[in-house]
Amino acid sequence: MWCSMFFHLLVFWAGRVESAKILMSGVLGEGSHFTALVPIGRSLVQQGHSVTFLISEEYSYRARDPELSRLFEFEIFHYNDETLNANEFFRGFAQIGVEGSNGFIQLLQTYSIGRRVQVDMCESVLEDKAMMSRLATMDAIVFELPWPCSIFIKSYIERHLNAADVRMVLSSATAPVSTMFLMAGSPFNPAYQPASYTSYSSSMTFFQRMINSAYSLVLTSIMEFIMRNAYKQTVEKFDLHPNMASLSGSHEYIDLFLTNCDFATEFPFPLMPNVIAVGGLTARAAMPLEPELEDFMQSSGDHGVVVFSMGSYFASFTTHRQDLMKMILEALSRMPQKVVMQIKDPTLYSLPENVKAMPWISQNDLLGHPKTKAFLFHAGNNGYLEALYHGVPMVVIPIFGDHIDVTVRILSRGLGLMISKDNISADYLQHQLQEVLANSSYDATAKRLSAIFRDRPLGPADRAAFWIQHVIKHGGNYMRSPAHDLSFIQYHLIDIGLFMLLMTCLAFYVPFLFLGRCFSHTSESQSKCKSD
Numbered sequence: 001m002w003c004s005m006f007f008h009l010l011v012f013w014a015g016r017v018e019s020a021k022i023l024m025s026g027v028l029g030e031g032s033h034f035t036a037l038v039p040i041g042r043s044l045v046q047q048g049h050s051v052t053f054l055i056s057e058e059y060s061y062r063a064r065d066p067e068l069s070r071l072f073e074f075e076i077f078h079y080n081d082e083t084l085n086a087n088e089f090f091r092g093f094a095q096i097g098v099e100g101s102n103g104f105i106q107l108l109q110t111y112s113i114g115r116r117v118q119v120d121m122c123e124s125v126l127e128d129k130a131m132m133s134r135l136a137t138m139d140a141i142v143f144e145l146p147w148p149c150s151i152f153i154k155s156y157i158e159r160h161l162n163a164a165d166v167r168m169v170l171s172s173a174t175a176p177v178s179t180m181f182l183m184a185g186s187p188f189n190p191a192y193q194p195a196s197y198t199s200y201s202s203s204m205t206f207f208q209r210m211i212n213s214a215y216s217l218v219l220t221s222i223m224e225f226i227m228r229n230a231y232k233q234t235v236e237k238f239d240l241h242p243n244m245a246s247l248s249g250s251h252e253y254i255d256l257f258l259t260n261c262d263f264a265t266e267f268p269f270p271l272m273p274n275v276i277a278v279g280g281l282t283a284r285a286a287m288p289l290e291p292e293l294e295d296f297m298q299s300s301g302d303h304g305v306v307v308f309s310m311g312s313y314f315a316s317f318t319t320h321r322q323d324l325m326k327m328i329l330e331a332l333s334r335m336p337q338k339v340v341m342q343i344k345d346p347t348l349y350s351l352p353e354n355v356k357a358m359p360w361i362s363q364n365d366l367l368g369h370p371k372t373k374a375f376l377f378h379a380g381n382n383g384y385l386e387a388l389y390h391g392v393p394m395v396v397i398p399i400f401g402d403h404i405d406v407t408v409r410i411l412s413r414g415l416g417l418m419i420s421k422d423n424i425s426a427d428y429l430q431h432q433l434q435e436v437l438a439n440s441s442y443d444a445t446a447k448r449l450s451a452i453f454r455d456r457p458l459g460p461a462d463r464a465a466f467w468i469q470h471v472i473k474h475g476g477n478y479m480r481s482p483a484h485d486l487s488f489i490q491y492h493l494i495d496i497g498l499f500m501l502l503m504t505c506l507a508f509y510v511p512f513l514f515l516g517r518c519f520s521h522t523s524e525s526q527s528k529c530k531s532d
């Protein structure tokens with residue numbers, strides 16, 4: 001028996017990829033883009049690889065986190081400019097999110113404040129020669145689109161430090177991004193695929209399809225323009241590959257694309273083999289709560305608990321919008337349920353009896369608790385997929401970017417209700433929460449879709465880790481979409497369409513031409529007759 005166990009162990013070890021060195025870069029080390037990469041990193045470490053996270057010095061506390069520091073190495077980059085501040089950057093875009101309208105204009109506004117942070121910080125990374133020579137030993141880089149510096153790191157270490165063929169994996173923590181599918185050469189059909197930030201579902205009217213088609217083109221062109229211009233000087237200054245600062249050239253250097261969605265709730269659409277759906281990265285079986293919190297959960301009796309959170313990027317909502325928070329607290333105080341809230345500074349409010357507020361909550365564990373009946377949140381993609389995993393119905397207040405996309409999915413699948421941030425009132429919030437809690441169809445739908453979501457051969461993080469190892473071994477070139485070899489006109493069959501139209505016209509026109517000749521002959525002869 002020992003012999004056979006030993007043999008199996010041997011086979012198990014021999015079947016694995018040699019230990020690879022993988023760099024992960026999830027937007028400076030803050031928020032959902034970072035937390036979505038951690039489970040992938042954990043799975044890779046468990047399979048014998050070494051994973052290093054690149055983070056900014058403002059989030060260096062990550063490197064001191066007991067769990068993270070046990071699993072990962074950290075590279076922390078510094079910048080000398082006092083005025084350059086990632087914290088400010090995130091606060092700025094949270095403010096735009098809370099004050100402004102939703103959608104694309106919002107993104108353009110954040111671009112103007114984000115550009116300096118993105119480009120200048122990236123240059124700080126590239127200027128750190130000691131760090132760059134350590135990064136030159138990496139086999140693969142996994143990165144998030146909102147901080148594309150990793151692309152330039154690859155270019156730098158390949159051009160200047162003799163690194164060979166570093167594999168690139170682009171991961172997107174957000175709801176499906178049309179631009180990413182176009183980068184991957186994966187089909188994006190605006191007839192039934194809603195573009196990001198449009199608030200459309202897969203079933204669109206004529207007018208919506210027109211907007212959706214135009215919008216997805218414009219969105220990609222603008223992203224391309226921004227990328228090219230923002231990093232133009234960086235590319236020159238560090239002598240980087242000129243094609244790297246473009247989205248349309250990305251197929252030449254990105255091997256694999258990971259998208260944080262799952263077809264349990266996603267509107268169905270086709271994917272190229274180089275795009276893998278890994279929705280629900282941060283969702284996992286719930287761990288036991290602290291005894292004090294567990295007692296609070298149990299004290300809710302049959303009514304159960306509502307969980308409230310505005311996520312990490314928008315945590316400042318709970319301090320800056322005290323007017324809205326007071327309204328939310330007012331509505332919650334009228335509910336028979338108990339409420340667990342994540343509020344950055346709970347001392348700012350006089351909390352109702354039934355509310356427990358904390359600066360940080362273990363969201364996934366709370367959502368997995370049997371007493372939890374509903375989730376009130378900002379419609380962030382990670383929270384959405386955690387609630388889906390645990391089968392919890394939702395009420396959402398979308399704030400920014402992809403929140404509106406997540407909201408559309410929640411509404412059209414019957415998983416919950418929304419409240420517009422411009423239209424919050426205590427009465428309306430109470431009404432929406434009561435509806436979701438009292439009408440059993442939301443809970444039943446959540447449980448049904450949760451069962452579908454969990455019924456997969458590999459969990460999302462392990463699936464992502466599997467494919468990362470796969471492209472480290474084989475590269476992603478064999479999966480590269482042939483769409484990249486076609487022009488816009490060829491891809492959309494515009495040339496064929498025009499040719500067929502021409503042939504059809506000719507097919508009608510030629511016989512018509514003959515008939516026309518005959519007619520004109522007869523009329524000519526007639527007129528001749530008359531004049532005669």
Ligand SMILES: *[C@@H]1O[C@H](CO)[C@@H](O)[C@H](O)[C@H]1NC(C)=O
Nearest residue numbers: 418419420423424425427428
């Ligand atoms: C705004 O709130 C009212 C209730 O206060 C609700 O009836 C109405 O549908 C809401 N409007 C929108 C656009 O959400």
Ligand SMILES: *[C@@H]1O[C@H](CO)[C@@H](O)[C@H](O)[C@H]1NC(C)=O
Nearest residue numbers: 414416435438439440441442
């Ligand atoms: C419960 O919600 C579903 C889905 O929104 C709706 O179709 C149904 O009419 C509701 N039932 C009641 C009793 O309100």
